[in-house]
Amino acid sequence: MEEMKDRERERESSQVNNEFLLEALKTENLDQFRTEFLEMHPYDQAQFYTSLSDEFRSVIYTYLSPEEMADLFENIEIDEEDYESLLAEMNPSYAADMLSHMYADDAADVLNEINDEQAVSYLTIMDDEAASEIQELLNYEESTAGSIMTTEFIAIEANETARSAMQILKREAPDAETIYYVFVTDQDKKLLGVLSLRTLIIADEDALIGDLMDDRVVSVPVSEDQEEVARKIRDYNFLAVPVVDFQNHLLGIITVDDIIDVMDEEASDDYSKLAGISDLDHVDKSPFSAAKKRLPWLVILLFLGLLTASLIGRFEETLSQKAILAVFIPLIGGMAGNTGTQALAVAVRGIATGELEQESKWKLVLREAGTGLIIGLTCGIAIIFIVYFWQKDLMLGLLVGISIFITLIVATLAGSIVPLLMHKMKIDPAVASGPFITTINDLISILIYFGLATLLMGYLL
Amino acid sequence: MEEMKDRERERESSQVNNEFLLEALKTENLDQFRTEFLEMHPYDQAQFYTSLSDEFRSVIYTYLSPEEMADLFENIEIDEEDYESLLAEMNPSYAADMLSHMYADDAADVLNEINDEQAVSYLTIMDDEAASEIQELLNYEESTAGSIMTTEFIAIEANETARSAMQILKREAPDAETIYYVFVTDQDKKLLGVLSLRTLIIADEDALIGDLMDDRVVSVPVSEDQEEVARKIRDYNFLAVPVVDFQNHLLGIITVDDIIDVMDEEASDDYSKLAGISDLDHVDKSPFSAAKKRLPWLVILLFLGLLTASLIGRFEETLSQKAILAVFIPLIGGMAGNTGTQALAVAVRGIATGELEQESKWKLVLREAGTGLIIGLTCGIAIIFIVYFWQKDLMLGLLVGISIFITLIVATLAGSIVPLLMHKMKIDPAVASGPFITTINDLISILIYFGLATLLMGYLL
Known part of the structure; x- marks a missing residue:
């Protein structure tokens, strides 16, 4: 308040x-x-x-x-x-x-x-x-370190003293984007180290920059992806990182304020892709520009939906023998879509934060299989009882419950394998949006449900 | 490469x-x-x-x-x-x-x-x-400015000179979290202004701090939400902001590295909520911990799905008269869910970035109604033709097309109104996850589709 x-x-x-x-x-x-x-x-x-x-x-x-x-x-x-x-x-x-x-x-x-x-x-x-x-x-190519770096930085040669460095700093302060890090180079402009203004201020005035500097400087190559640069600045709590070419020449620096914008952009990007919108930078001013951003996915999903429809069409005979089967279509499809979206989010986020780089991809898939099994068992058993008490039809309960059980395992696996495959194929895994995986899983769930129903029809009637 | x-x-x-x-x-x-x-x-x-x-x-x-x-x-x-x-x-x-x-x-x-x-x-x-x-x-309460601020900052009184300020800085540098901003206070520790080390370095040594400082200092109240603090640091490109109590006493500072962590946390939070997972901080180590995070939503959605199932059950007669109707259930429900998720993402993001604060909420709803209309018209007309050519049944095509048309408008509106209402009721709108809005819209779409089918049954047979 x-x-x-x-x-x-x-x-x-x-x-x-x-x-x-x-x-x-x-x-x-x-x-x-x-x-x-x-x-x-x-x-x-x-x-x-x-x-x-x-x-x-x-x-x-x-x-x-x-x-x-x-x-x-x-x-x-x-x-x-x-x-x-x-x-x-x-x-x-x-x-x-x-x-x-x-x-x-x-x-x-x-x-x-x-x-x-x-x-x-x-x-x-x-x-x-x-x-x-x-x-x-x-x-420089868009979204690389080169495209977001600034060339207005302060570089000082290693053989200067703290005193002369301070004078250079005062002179260049009005133009430089940051004066809180001084980058130390040799005569060929190759990066040797970094020195914070903090260290410089408390240093003896006659000390040599080469002795004061930290020579374990973390730099990024000019072609590095901006997301990777953001990760480094975040992990190391830097105010700026130097950008170098393949021969270690200092080309520019990237400051923390630019990285905050990158992080915002990437987060917004992942978020809008999960929701199936092409771009969500700002709230749209007109319904037309909003519709333009949303329709591409919707049209693709419309055709995927028609595929699902034609799949159900193939089971029309099964359906006409037992109309009650239709009642559970949205339930099964919905559950499949929801688990799929969850698994997708975990995989996409894991790839984006780099956490998945550190471990085997197959370990993730195995773990997701386990997760799907637990989720499938829980929901499947619950459904068997609910449907049995609601419809007084044990076979129907078993059919829906087993379908949910299988569907949830497959949907969870699909949600994690699809982004991993896309990452392997160098496609941004975030493109596999929630709506996309939901619709794919809809299709899979129908196949499992009606396939099983057709098989078991003898017992169902 | x-x-x-x-x-x-x-x-x-x-x-x-x-x-x-x-x-x-x-x-x-x-x-x-x-x-x-x-x-x-x-x-x-x-x-x-x-x-x-x-x-x-x-x-x-x-x-x-x-x-x-x-x-x-x-x-x-x-x-x-x-x-x-x-x-x-x-x-x-x-x-x-x-x-x-x-x-x-x-x-x-x-x-x-x-x-x-x-x-x-x-x-x-x-x-x-x-x-x-x-x-x-x-x-301090979690997620407030007070909970993330540090008390290790450098404050200097306005009547010091640049020279003495520099000495204080050198002395306190090892302990302070940042030395790049010096906060200026009066004798009662009330915040008067801010001075960057950049200004201090190029200033005349005898100048008074009170004259050098910027007195239009942007501060945050100690009870401020951390997301709001992040927004300020991002907008103003600060390296740190001062935190004050209601009498403007300087209590602490929040540095940009802490804000980066906050931004990461909030982005991850919004993302995982959109996907319907309670917490997505790190990739889970065991399938059990993963299942624990996902099951709560799934169980809620299971019951919502059962509601949808029982709704379809009420239309069993309609369904048994024309079994082909079942074929389009996933298509209509899926499209409703997808547009709903898109509209939801726009509204949640707009609230999170503060963009929606600046304009009337009703303007957004009106715009979304327009967007829904355009999307509904496009998809509805497409479906009429496709179903007509596929099933050679004009009435069926009209039924499905009109259902899609109405459903998409309603679903888009639901996707934007639900988070706005939650925001008004002081509930985090991100809680209305994609799976939730998808399931709700599933329900609505079934009602529209079968309601319309029952009404038009005379023409359909």
Whole structure:
């Protein structure tokens, strides 16, 4: 309750602030706007900026320098496709200037989202140094360490002293993305070690960097998957990791704030795939864009569902002999889908966190078989009794119970084997979504249930 | 491919290292072990330590001081229930000593996982200062800012100079969890502002802290939910946030590495709930523990499935008049479940990321109604044609198509309204798992399908 109040108070105070800023924009009070606005955290600036109509935004472009705008733009949170229209609102040279003042990795992220032609034109008018830094980052494949690293880091050679290192640090502090780690290289820019500012601060001023540094530095290759980088930063509690090429040349660094965004993205990605949606980055603004993201899976599942339907069609004779069989179709299919989704989630999550790398895949499958057996026995026996007491038909109870028993074992196994196979075939196992495995298991369960029913028909009548 | 090689090489090199350490343990070569082991990153130390048999671990306790062990223990990654047995292996005074050397927040986390009696006994033998710091953290409710904050931070009064602040920093650096933010307070320990080490380093030595600091400091109340804290650190790219009481007294700080763990935990939590598993922290070691986590949901769903079965039972007459109706049960139920899961995922995620806070809930429901309409129309019309050409029965095609149309709209709405209602009732909306909404929608779809079939029976025969 108290928490709610706190949040409301916060929202209110930021609303007051926003109204004040809006008033300053309306009355064209440049000084008042700048004094208040530049005091705000760039994230709050970005929130205010994106809440405005394009009319007011165009005023902001005349009130803020490209450099000030760059700070704001680094903290913006919008749908990827909206970057293009925001940049188009600006004067091209203003936009290019702003991009050149952003951290190179953030600028590259923005340019990745807009059309190539527009991106090239910005790079052409931008100053050469910034352009080449951004260009370099654009060359790396998406979702690799190279694509998320920044080239604005502080590197110091091993033969410097703590004193001179401190001077370099002070000089480069305004531009570097982090000054809390100093990376130590040899004359060929090969990575030798790392030194935290903490160590540097308490070190003797005459000590050599080479002696102070930690030479067991953990680095990531430039082609490393970003999820793997996130895992390292998380496991080792780093604020940044260095990125190197195959000859150990230091190319850039990845900072913890970028990794938080990666983790968020990957978690959201796994989650939306489990739910069978192609992309769940932001709540959709229109029903059309929402439907576009959901229909692809639904159409595939529709055809899989028709397959199930035609399978039941083959058992029409069995069904017409004993219509009560139809009653248990959703129960058996549903249970199969649910266990399958559970097993799938365990396998996908195990692959994503790397836990399954450390042990044999077959051990997981064996364990899942055991789990399916326990679950199948529990639910199967329960169903036998329930159906017997409900329908007063022991044979029907046995049929449904045994079907559930077999189905749950097979469904659990399918839920774990499918993602493992996909991982082996280098397909992202998260693609095997919950709805997909549910529908597959529906099909399997029908086959088991009606197959068994047809076999046992003599006893059932 | 290259990436794979890199990872393998890494694993190999750490294996060589582990074998060397194991050899040193076997031959009781204390010096060799310590030289090599203490050079390793605490995370790697922890990985090696947890991979050992208890026999070797007991040797380690004699080789490492409690302080050295504390470094390792802070980086350990095991199931919560395993802390108890690890601590029980140690001599009680060794364990207490180790806990007192850990960061207070990490020690509190460990003590939270073991039984109360044991925890109290450690706190009793521990030195008083450490015990009271840990004790204080243990008082905060789980998942609040208070429970994850650390009390080892650096606070400086506003009237100090940059020079004296730097001296305080150097003195306190070894104990503080981060030295990269300095928190500025008045004489009553009330939070006034924050100063990054970056600013401090480039500042004039005689400047006053009060002038250098940023007084628009973002803090979190001690009772704040940890997910909300994570959101702030992510949005503002902080390395740490201060935690205050309702009078704005500085109580502690939360650092970004703790937040990464929180994010991981929350993401894993949402994911496992969507899949209908109570807890998916680690891959289970035995089929029994896995079954224990999955059965609760399955049993609930079993009974919901029986409800669906009894519902179909009521339509037995309809079914016996036209057995082909049974063929489409899994198709309709499956589609309903799948759209429901998609809508659910969108709503749960929107609530979790706070995006839905900013807009009216009814807007989401309206949008979902629109989405359901589009999806329902697309799939419904497709089905009419498919069933017509397959079964040469226009009325059957219309029945199935219209059922799908209505079902998908209702299922989409159910998928979004259920989590919103739960959120309103202060229940975690993630509890409405995919399997749950699937089963509910199964029930609804059967009602619509057979209801419609019974109504239209005259035309169907």
